Amino acid sequence: xxxxxxxxxxxxxxxxxxxxxxxxxxxxxxxxxxxxxxxxxxxxxxxxxxxxxxxxxxxxxxxxxxxxxxxxxxxxxxxxxxxxxxxxxxxxxxxxxxxxxxxxxxxxxxxxxxxxxxx
DNA sequence: TCCATGACAAGAG
DNA sequence: GCTCTTGCCATGG
Numbered sequence: 001x002x003x004x005x006x007x008x009x010x011x012x013x014x015x016x017x018x019x020x021x022x023x024x025x026x027x028x029x030x031x032x033x034x035x036x037x038x039x040x041x042x043x044x045x046x047x048x049x050x051x052x053x054x055x056x057x058x059x060x061x062x063x064x065x066x067x068x069x070x071x072x073x074x075x076x077x078x079x080x081x082x083x084x085x086x087x088x089x090x091x092x093x094x095x096x097x098x099x100x101x102x103x104x105x106x107x108x109x110x111x112x113x114x115x116x117x118x119x
Numbered sequence: 120t121c122c123a124t125g126a127c128a129a130g131a132g
Numbered sequence: 133g134c135t136c137t138t139g140c141c142a143t144g145g
Contacts, residue, residue: 040141041127041142045126047126060126063129068126075126093133
């Protein structure tokens with residue numbers, strides 16, 4: 001664990017900690033908010049996370065509203081269970097409707113999540 | 120230093 | 133909707 005990257009990791013972790021319970025964020029969104037170099041680095045940082053870190057890693061999903069597949073089989077279901085325990089609902093295709101559950105912070109960097117007003 | 124890998128994303132077919 | 137390809141860049145051998 002080099003110190004240089006720990007700064008980037010720290011920004012990623014702090015951003016993820018801001019995600020409220022019952023909402024989700026995408027890897028790309030976290031990358032923008034944390035000023036990381038890209039979505040893959042977010043996944044990399046979360047992978048390096050320890051179990052007792054207190055970072056709600058399970059609230060980070062991919063841009064398609066799916067839980068990212070992981071090397072360990074069955075873990076996908078674990079993450080899904082954690083999200084459902086927070087009140088999120090998956091549709092019949094196993095996806096989370098981002099239009100409804102995506103975290104939308106209201107600060108200057110939220111342009112990434114800015115959408116058309118829903119009707 | 121080069122090379123392969125990866126909890127992604129966007130575009131093409 | 134699907135799979136495949138390319139861009140991205142930190143990390144480790």
